[in-house]
Amino acid sequence: MSELRIDPVFDAEFMSLPTDGWFDWSGGRGVDAEDWGAHADLLVDGHLRFTVGAYLVRGGPVGDRVVLIDAGVGPETNPDDLIPPGVLPDSLVALGVGPHEITDIVITHLHYDHTGWLAPGGAPFFERATVHVPSADIAYFTDPASEGGSARVTPGRLAALGDRLRPFDAGETPVPGLDFVDAAGHTPGSTIVVASNGVRRVVFLGDVVHCPMQLVDADWAAMSDVDPVMARRTRERVVQELDGAEVGAAHFPGLQLGRLLVSERPRQWLVSREV
Numbered sequence: 001m002s003e004l005r006i007d008p009v010f011d012a013e014f015m016s017l018p019t020d021g022w023f024d025w026s027g028g029r030g031v032d033a034e035d036w037g038a039h040a041d042l043l044v045d046g047h048l049r050f051t052v053g054a055y056l057v058r059g060g061p062v063g064d065r066v067v068l069i070d071a072g073v074g075p076e077t078n079p080d081d082l083i084p085p086g087v088l089p090d091s092l093v094a095l096g097v098g099p100h101e102i103t104d105i106v107i108t109h110l111h112y113d114h115t116g117w118l119a120p121g122g123a124p125f126f127e128r129a130t131v132h133v134p135s136a137d138i139a140y141f142t143d144p145a146s147e148g149g150s151a152r153v154t155p156g157r158l159a160a161l162g163d164r165l166r167p168f169d170a171g172e173t174p175v176p177g178l179d180f181v182d183a184a185g186h187t188p189g190s191t192i193v194v195a196s197n198g199v200r201r202v203v204f205l206g207d208v209v210h211c212p213m214q215l216v217d218a219d220w221a222a223m224s225d226v227d228p229v230m231a232r233r234t235r236e237r238v239v240q241e242l243d244g245a246e247v248g249a250a251h252f253p254g255l256q257l258g259r260l261l262v263s264e265r266p267r268q269w270l271v272s273r274e275v
Contacts, residue, residue, distance in 0.1 A: 008273070013050060019033055023211070052083055067104045068126070109134065202246045209249050242262060
């Protein structure tokens with residue numbers, strides 16, 4: 001088996017005050033500057049740094065496939081005008097990969113900042129790629145009666161993919177060599193993706209957590225979680241399974257990869273790489 005290669009692929013980022021309503025304390029009391037005092041090491045000049053992008057997986061268990069996990073915010077203005085237009089194609093080129101070389105795209109969940117480069121302007125950007133999407137999220141976010149809000153993906157973005165779109169159910173393994181773990185809570189179909197070659201294990205959390213602080217303390221909840229109670233249960237379960245693994249998440253600063261020292265009290269997050 002060839003070497004497992006993982007590369008963060010930068011798309012966009014923005015800075016925000018940590019008290020601007022991104023996180024809540026489980027139970028609904030909110031978080032304030034005092035709460036953040038214990039996690040000041042995760043801030044940049046007193047601000048949260050949110051990065052948006054993807055991870056590129058090559059070699060190892062995926063063989064000749066070139067797999068992109070998530071697809072960034074895209075080149076267009078996003079619904080809440082918060083994240084600047086993305087540069088993901090340029091980041092891929094810097095890694096020596098063209099859009100036509102991507103064979104598979106795995107969408108961890110159907111929020112606009114994870115699907116933006118799928119079909120900008122109504123045409124598939126990755127013309128050869130099969131796009132794997134959680135079927136539970138398709139059902140939820142394309143239902144006009146759901147409470148997906150501004151974060152929802154537009155049905156037209158999915159329709160533009162035609163037969164390239166491949167929904168998958170919890171428990172299925174749509175890309176040979178990768179493991180898929182049901183992680184419902186942030187969205188109904190939220191999925192964790194695991195790449196392992198027997199020596200190295202890398203866990204991609206999507207938006208199960210938005211900041212490393214949520215790995216250190218599972219009581220911190222993201223305000224965008226569809227089901228906050230289930231999301232907390234998922235975080236608690238996942239944390240116990242991360243010992244010894246490299247971990248990445250879609251909005252960690254610089255798409256950093258790191259390790260969680262699960263046995264430490266309190267738990268500690270150690271960064272090993274970021275863009």
